[in-house]
Amino acid sequence: MRDLIQEDRAWPRYELIDGELLVTSSPTKAHQRAVRLLISALDVYVESAGLPYEVFTSPADLELERDTIVQPDVFVAPLAAGDEADEWASVHRLLLAVEIL
Numbered sequence: 001m002r003d004l005i006q007e008d009r010a011w012p013r014y015e016l017i018d019g020e021l022l023v024t025s026s027p028t029k030a031h032q033r034a035v036r037l038l039i040s041a042l043d044v045y046v047e048s049a050g051l052p053y054e055v056f057t058s059p060a061d062l063e064l065e066r067d068t069i070v071q072p073d074v075f076v077a078p079l080a081a082g083d084e085a086d087e088w089a090s091v092h093r094l095l096l097a098v099e100i101l
Helices: 002-009 029-049
Strands: 015-017 020-026 053-057 060-063 069-071 075-076 096-098
Touching: 029 053, 029 075
Parallel strands: none
Antiparallel strands: 015 020, 015 069, 053 075, 060 069, 075 096
C-alpha cells in the first residue's frame, strides 16, 4: 500500500529549464498556506475586475519556451477557447507567475 501512495504523489516536482532537469522536494505547510492565501486573493481580484484570465497552481507542465517546462507555484493565464481549452498546451503566455520560496 505504501508504494501505491508514493506513486500517486505530485512530488518530487520535475522541471526542465534550458534542457537541464531540476528536481525539487515537496512543499512545506508554510509554503502551501502562502499558495492558498495568494490564490484566494488573486481569484477574487480577477473575478471582480472581470479579467479574461484564470488563476492556477502547480503541478502544471507549462512549455512557454521551447525545451523549457516550468511549474510555477501560482500563475495567472489567459482564458483559453476551443478544443484545447483544458490542455496545458493551450497556455502560451502568462500574466503572472509566482514561485514561493
